[in-house]
Amino acid sequence: MTNKTLIGTAYDGQVRFIISDTKELVQYMHEINGTSKTAIAALGRAVTIAALMGLQLKDDQKVSTIIKGDGELGQIIADADSNGNVKGLVSNPYVDLPLNEKGKVDVSGAVGKTGTLKVIKDLNLKEPFIGEVNLISGELAEDFTYYFSASEQIPTAISAGVLIDTDYTIKTAGGLIVQIMGGANNDVVDKLEKAVLELKPLTTLLIDYTLEEILSEMFKSEYKVLEEENIEFICDCSEDKFIRGIKMLPVSDIIDIKKDKIAKVKCDFCQTEYEIETDKL
Ligand code: ZN
Numbered sequence: 001m002t003n004k005t006l007i008g009t010a011y012d013g014q015v016r017f018i019i020s021d022t023k024e025l026v027q028y029m030h031e032i033n034g035t036s037k038t039a040i041a042a043l044g045r046a047v048t049i050a051a052l053m054g055l056q057l058k059d060d061q062k063v064s065t066i067i068k069g070d071g072e073l074g075q076i077i078a079d080a081d082s083n084g085n086v087k088g089l090v091s092n093p094y095v096d097l098p099l100n101e102k103g104k105v106d107v108s109g110a111v112g113k114t115g116t117l118k119v120i121k122d123l124n125l126k127e128p129f130i131g132e133v134n135l136i137s138g139e140l141a142e143d144f145t146y147y148f149s150a151s152e153q154i155p156t157a158i159s160a161g162v163l164i165d166t167d168y169t170i171k172t173a174g175g176l177i178v179q180i181m182g183g184a185n186n187d188v189v190d191k192l193e194k195a196v197l198e199l200k201p202l203t204t205l206l207i208d209y210t211l212e213e214i215l216s217e218m219f220k221s222e223y224k225v226l227e228e229e230n231i232e233f234i235c236d237c238s239e240d241k242f243i244r245g246i247k248m249l250p251v252s253d254i255i256d257i258k259k260d261k262i263a264k265v266k267c268d269f270c271q272t273e274y275e276i277e278t279d280k281l
Pocket of ligand 1 (some may be wrong): 235236237238267268269270271272
């Protein structure tokens with residue numbers, strides 16, 4: 001899976017960015033989940049942003065994001081780590097809405113405009129860092145932008161999108177997080193605001209441009225790539241984990257499950273099916 005990601009700084013280190021082409025990741029998730037256009041547009045945005053947030057971490061730290069809107073998609077979960085591993089799920093992957101009045105996939109309508117975005121960061125400390133904000137629009141990029149300013153006090157611009165082709169495959173998908181570092185001067189803030197405003201939608205740019213060309217378009221020559229990373233869909237489920245999960249159920253449920261020789265379970269993230277011999281429970 002090639003989901004090229006570039007991490008770097010701009011304007012003399014006063015701004016940091018992370019940009020990724022996540023077309024293969026989103027296409028893979030579209031296939032395993034059999035998602036509708038609307039569901040993959042929402043899930044693709046969420047996993048892309050979560051993956052970028054994961055790559056901002058270090059030393060195997062993890063981030064889990066949970067979007068609970070009042071729309072028909074239900075809950076969206078996207079988990080990532082500092083190594084570029086990501087997984088995600090949406091409760092109702094077949095929900096599809098008509099295009100919105102702008103002719104775009106109605107992510108906001110399907111996620112819901114009311115609800116919460118919760119971010120749990122496992123920073124290898126005793127307690128995880130937990131931040132929660134109300135949804136602003138349900139478009140997700142805006143909601144995560146608000147999360148960063150309200151919960152982490154970092155001025156942030158986020159773009160994330162999924163463009164679906166006429167044959168329902170993913171044409172482009174990607175994400176960009178740009179953040180102003182503490183102590184940046186006002187000129188930089190103004191320059192960045194202008195650059196972000198003038199930038200065409202990322203999914204449009206990704207049709208014809210490489211990530212480097214998009215960065216040049218945005219920052220002119222004033223940026224530096226410090227790292228190149230890759231994002232991968234990886235699920236950490238296993239038969240052992242399911243067995244441990246089942247063992248935590250009430251005894252009456254376990255007795256019920258043990259009536260059959262085999263218990264069939266399916267992972268909601270990667271759709272892998274396990275046939276567990278109930279003797280093991
Ligand atoms: Zn799994």
